[in-house]
Amino acid sequence: MKLTLKIWRQKNADTKGKIIDYPIDGIEGDMSFLEMLDILNEELINKGEEPVAFDHDCREGICGTCSLFINGEAHGPDTGITTCQLHMRMFKDGDTIYIEPFRANAFPVIKDLVVDRSSFDRIQHAGGFISVNTSGNTIDANTIPINKHDADAAFEAATCIGCGACVASCKNSSAMLFVAAKVSQFALLPQGKIEATDRVLNMVKQMDDEGFGNCTNTGACEVECPKGITLESIARMNREYLAASLKG
Numbered sequence: 001m002k003l004t005l006k007i008w009r010q011k012n013a014d015t016k017g018k019i020i021d022y023p024i025d026g027i028e029g030d031m032s033f034l035e036m037l038d039i040l041n042e043e044l045i046n047k048g049e050e051p052v053a054f055d056h057d058c059r060e061g062i063c064g065t066c067s068l069f070i071n072g073e074a075h076g077p078d079t080g081i082t083t084c085q086l087h088m089r090m091f092k093d094g095d096t097i098y099i100e101p102f103r104a105n106a107f108p109v110i111k112d113l114v115v116d117r118s119s120f121d122r123i124q125h126a127g128g129f130i131s132v133n134t135s136g137n138t139i140d141a142n143t144i145p146i147n148k149h150d151a152d153a154a155f156e157a158a159t160c161i162g163c164g165a166c167v168a169s170c171k172n173s174s175a176m177l178f179v180a181a182k183v184s185q186f187a188l189l190p191q192g193k194i195e196a197t198d199r200v201l202n203m204v205k206q207m208d209d210e211g212f213g214n215c216t217n218t219g220a221c222e223v224e225c226p227k228g229i230t231l232e233s234i235a236r237m238n239r240e241y242l243a244a245s246l247k248g
Contacts, residue, residue: 001027001093005040006195007052007191008100010109017109019098029089033076034066036088037099053112057130059084061226068113069100074165074224080224082163102164104173106211119210120162120178126206127199128182130191150188157184159227166221166229172213179207180233187240197244203239 002025010017027036027141032190034056041051056064070076076086083187099113107115160181167175183200186192192199214233222231 001025001029001070001088001091003027003036003091003094004096006098007113008097009052009112010101012111013108018098026205027088028181029087029240032059032084033068033088035068053114055108055114055160056084057078058137061085062161064161066227067102067115067117067163067165067168069098069168071098071101073104073225074168079223080173080226080228082161083087085226088165102168104164104167104212106173106175107164107167115164119163119164120164120175120238122210123179123203123206124162125173125180127195128186129195129203130186130193131194132191144190144236146189154185154188157181157188157229157233160225160229161191163226165180165224165226167212169220169224170213170215171218173209174215174221175207176215176237177225177229177231179203180237181229184233187236196240197247200237200240200244204237 002023005024006019006023007022008017009020022040024036024040027039030120031039034054035053037052044051054068057063057065059066062083064082067075068083070083070086075081075083077090078086079224088198100111101107101109101115106119110116160178162178167173172236185205186199187196190238217231221233222229
């Protein structure tokens with residue numbers, strides 16, 4: 001395939017970025033999107049030009065670091081996948097592909113397609129943990145009976161990889177789906193009850209402090225989430241937040 005790539009280039013957070021065109025040839029449908037970018041970067045290096053900076057790690061849809069905004073969609077035109085799982089067969093010969101970083105005030109651009117998502121880490125630090133007795137008298141979690149429906153729902157919420165697609169696809173750059181998933185995975189389990197009140201209040205406060213927008217229930221976050229986290233998690237977090245506020 002011959003393609004025209006329109007890629008956002010930005011030297012650093014303090015400089016102004018712009019879209020630059022890159023023609024590329026010899027791309028096969030079985031290649032992943034990141035492999036295609038690897039080929040482009042190899043060509044740029046051979047020409048003595050600066051390669052395009054983009055995040056990647058596991059390339060197996062697990063870590064969430066490969067997040068890119070492709071033709072106006074987080075992770076590209078396929079559904080239920082991360083960028084590293086996107087294959088070039090989703091595009092046609094002669095296509096023009098726009099590749100941009102995730103856009104949000106809370107995700108400042110570091111360079112080119114790389115953004116700083118440490119705001120997600122700080123939200124996790126604010127309450128995304130449980131207290132465990134490590135005195136030597138620990139109780140195996142498997143010995144605590146848990147309703148299967150609750151266990152399944154907690155596991156589904158825990159599949160969130162923190163990629164930020166929910167933020168990038170939201171018109172308000174809201175992180176509600178991410179925070180809701182992290183609250184839900186503990187709210188449904190007995191191990192998460194100890195910090196339940198502080199958890200939701202602290203994580204929501206940190207989310208607001210980081211500058212994420214408000215949720216207006218558009219649902220774009222659910223559509224673009226590669227792990228299928230649903231708006232039900234947001235409803236659960238809202239219930240947890242209301243209960244915690246009344247206790248406080």
